[in-house]
Amino acid sequence: RGQPHWVCPSLSEKATLKLYNSLTREKEVFIPQFGNKVLWYSCGPTVYDASHMGHARSYISFDILRRVLSEYFSYDVFYVMNITDIDDKIIKRARQKYLYEEYVKNHSDITKVISDVQEAIKNYETVLEATFDKDKKTMIENLIERTKNAVDVANSLNKPGSDEAKIVGDLLKQSVDVMSEWQDKVNSEVEYDNSIFFSLPAEWEEEFYTDMESLNVLQPDAVTRVTEFIPEIIEYVKKIIDNGFAYESNGSVYFDTIKFDDMPDHFYGKLVPEAFGDLKKLQEGEGELSIATERLNEKRSQSDFAVWKSSKPGEPSWDSPWGKGRPGWHIECSVMASSLLGESMDIHTGGYDLKFPHHDNELAQSEAYFGNDCWVRYFLHSGHLTISGCKMSKSLKNFITIKEALKQHTSRQIRLAFLLHSWKDTLDYSSQTMDIALYYEKLFTEFLLTAKDSIRDIPRTGREAHQKWTVEEHNLFSTFQQKQAGVHESLCDNIDTRSALENIRDLITSSNIYISSRKSKQLQCNRKVLANIMSYITKILKMFGANFGDFSSEFTSGDSALVNQDDVVMPYLRTLADFRENIRQQAIEIKAVPILKLCDSLRDDVLPALGVRLEDQEGLKAAIKLVDPAVIAKEKEIKQRMDEEKRKEKERKKQEQEALKAEREAAKRKPPSEMFKSMTDKYSKFDDKGIPTHDVDGKELSESQTKKVMKLYTAQEKKYNDYLKSVATS
Numbered sequence: 001r002g003q004p005h006w007v008c009p010s011l012s013e014k015a016t017l018k019l020y021n022s023l024t025r026e027k028e029v030f031i032p033q034f035g036n037k038v039l040w041y042s043c044g045p046t047v048y049d050a051s052h053m054g055h056a057r058s059y060i061s062f063d064i065l066r067r068v069l070s071e072y073f074s075y076d077v078f079y080v081m082n083i084t085d086i087d088d089k090i091i092k093r094a095r096q097k098y099l100y101e102e103y104v105k106n107h108s109d110i111t112k113v114i115s116d117v118q119e120a121i122k123n124y125e126t127v128l129e130a131t132f133d134k135d136k137k138t139m140i141e142n143l144i145e146r147t148k149n150a151v152d153v154a155n156s157l158n159k160p161g162s163d164e165a166k167i168v169g170d171l172l173k174q175s176v177d178v179m180s181e182w183q184d185k186v187n188s189e190v191e192y193d194n195s196i197f198f199s200l201p202a203e204w205e206e207e208f209y210t211d212m213e214s215l216n217v218l219q220p221d222a223v224t225r226v227t228e229f230i231p232e233i234i235e236y237v238k239k240i241i242d243n244g245f246a247y248e249s250n251g252s253v254y255f256d257t258i259k260f261d262d263m264p265d266h267f268y269g270k271l272v273p274e275a276f277g278d279l280k281k282l283q284e285g286e287g288e289l290s291i292a293t294e295r296l297n298e299k300r301s302q303s304d305f306a307v308w309k310s311s312k313p314g315e316p317s318w319d320s321p322w323g324k325g326r327p328g329w330h331i332e333c334s335v336m337a338s339s340l341l342g343e344s345m346d347i348h349t350g351g352y353d354l355k356f357p358h359h360d361n362e363l364a365q366s367e368a369y370f371g372n373d374c375w376v377r378y379f380l381h382s383g384h385l386t387i388s389g390c391k392m393s394k395s396l397k398n399f400i401t402i403k404e405a406l407k408q409h410t411s412r413q414i415r416l417a418f419l420l421h422s423w424k425d426t427l428d429y430s431s432q433t434m435d436i437a438l439y440y441e442k443l444f445t446e447f448l449l450t451a452k453d454s455i456r457d458i459p460r461t462g463r464e465a466h467q468k469w470t471v472e473e474h475n476l477f478s479t480f481q482q483k484q485a486g487v488h489e490s491l492c493d494n495i496d497t498r499s500a501l502e503n504i505r506d507l508i509t510s511s512n513i514y515i516s517s518r519k520s521k522q523l524q525c526n527r528k529v530l531a532n533i534m535s536y537i538t539k540i541l542k543m544f545g546a547n548f549g550d551f552s553s554e555f556t557s558g559d560s561a562l563v564n565q566d567d568v569v570m571p572y573l574r575t576l577a578d579f580r581e582n583i584r585q586q587a588i589e590i591k592a593v594p595i596l597k598l599c600d601s602l603r604d605d606v607l608p609a610l611g612v613r614l615e616d617q618e619g620l621k622a623a624i625k626l627v628d629p630a631v632i633a634k635e636k637e638i639k640q641r642m643d644e645e646k647r648k649e650k651e652r653k654k655q656e657q658e659a660l661k662a663e664r665e666a667a668k669r670k671p672p673s674e675m676f677k678s679m680t681d682k683y684s685k686f687d688d689k690g691i692p693t694h695d696v697d698g699k700e701l702s703e704s705q706t707k708k709v710m711k712l713y714t715a716q717e718k719k720y721n722d723y724l725k726s727v728a729t730s
Helices: 051-071 089-104 109-130 132-155 164-174 175-184 197-215 230-242 257-262 278-287 293-297 330-343 352-368 402-408 412-421 430-457 471-492 495-519 527-543 564-590 593-609 629-668 703-729
Strands: 016-021 025-030 037-042 076-083 222-223 246-249 252-255 305-309 325-327 345-351 376-382 385-387 613-617 620-626 683-686 690-695
Touching: 016 325, 016 376, 037 051, 037 330, 037 376, 051 076, 051 278, 051 345, 051 376, 051 385, 076 197, 076 330, 076 620, 089 197, 089 620, 109 164, 109 175, 132 164, 132 175, 164 175, 197 402, 222 330, 230 252, 230 305, 230 330, 252 278, 252 352, 257 352, 257 376, 278 305, 278 330, 278 352, 305 330, 305 352, 325 330, 330 345, 330 352, 345 352, 352 376, 402 412, 412 430, 412 495, 430 495, 430 527, 471 495, 471 527, 495 527, 564 593, 564 613, 564 620, 593 613, 593 629, 620 703, 629 703, 690 703
Parallel strands: 037 076, 037 345, 076 222, 345 376
Antiparallel strands: 016 025, 246 252, 252 305, 305 325, 613 620, 683 690
């Protein structure tokens, strides 16, 4: 007698990870080149100033994508990020910083400084005349106005016996940008040692890492700096020349976009083909120091771009086969990425505004170097971050630094705001955006605390830990499975974190309904079901980089050597809570108000300061929740502020009603013959009763206009007569 035939289960259609690929502008199935290994290059910061929330938009977004690929989809990710520590912006900023500091050191005469600042203003006004970008123009106008005001203040304070050093110091602080620009112009032919260009980016690179750590962004697996890759860049450029796609001109080397695009195996402008020939964007990509007329005339075509730039006075330089020079912006990323990831990578990430020309130029020169057509397989671009619809920009000085943002909100709250938006779309950083993030944070926190309290008295192991499921457990577990599937589908769909969080929100709603139902029936919750849900939610949130604690120990015995904080303090807190409840009930019976106030003070003031939240529940034991004292203090502060706002709003409405009532009372006391005479902006002539007959231009009122004023006159006459009667009666 043999075994019966076994029927193999049929394969169901499985959700597959798809990513929005800028190379196709479609969501594409993600297939790495080498099995489970993912080669990933991310454009890092240009370090010349403080990192702002526009940068956070990219780095937090890519951190989330990286965590999901590594921790959820279990890919072995090799993540490389560059540091641009030399380019036109850094050169100019470092030079201006050096010159400004030298000026401050060597100038203390107030008359001379005021005169120089006035010269600097004139220079900045010429910069304004040459600026056509509306936002930049406004920014420059504001700087000029601020500096002029500072000069006026300095002149007014410049009197015998005044503190000249303080006046000079304050004036120079208020005119940093204007003076730096002027000093750069008057010292345009000065030669500098390369070292002055290195200290500024090193300082801001260190600040960048501090900011990333504050935002809980994972460190890259490898960091590449441009200044450490100069020999490799030179060799890379030589090979592009040898391959026939670059040419030397007057000490610089340019990439031949026309020749490259004419080749049957190549295509220039893969990401934004519509921008091919956009000279404005191309010049922005070349850098502020590289768009002089003589530079532009060196190129065979206006669409060609520099891969190596001959250095002018006041710029850092390195020896090369083409003379002293420095790398072009785009070649830097090509060389550094290729050095670690080879001739083809799986993922390249960067900000949306880098698509053209930076990333298109990267692709062209790298594919010209390797002779292939697939240097990047998936190009992912993060969306902009705006403030009230305006893009953040260092050059426009309209940015909020990461440090400033962290004074207003925690890194977890900022991350939740980003998680609630698609990583590839524009995010408006506003109070409304953060309010939604705060709502989700409170939702997650309160659920985890409530669920934890509801199963606290049920043993973790042993017979009592395993309860028979009722219909309620079956329904909740069914919802749990549906929402797990929903989260998976969301993450497969271009890592849609917003939809994933909405699934978790719905799961929490169902769980809260279950807990409330069990409490209303005075029945225990099922430890295993709730603990599994808690563990799943915290695991997903932790994977997103938004840690709400680890609840895996809630349903496992764990390592006996590890001491759970709850296990230590909860017996004491439960004893205290029960004692308080007994005292409270007796005080209610005998109406002992002072004792009830003490019970409330213990709940509202004493315990919260220790990180304990006590919540009274009618007919049940008080819920005990361990919460960070700072969080409780913040909640209390917010509640007090909201209560105060409600009180002020109520008072305002009351005053408005009283003012309206007083206005109406005053109107009643006005004789109808006087009501129109003050309206000289509308009427010019009146009859013997005070009724208007002509408008302000001397034109006689029409029949309909006369009817209208008569109606008003009659109504006022009635009010006035009623008022006279009330006075006579009183």
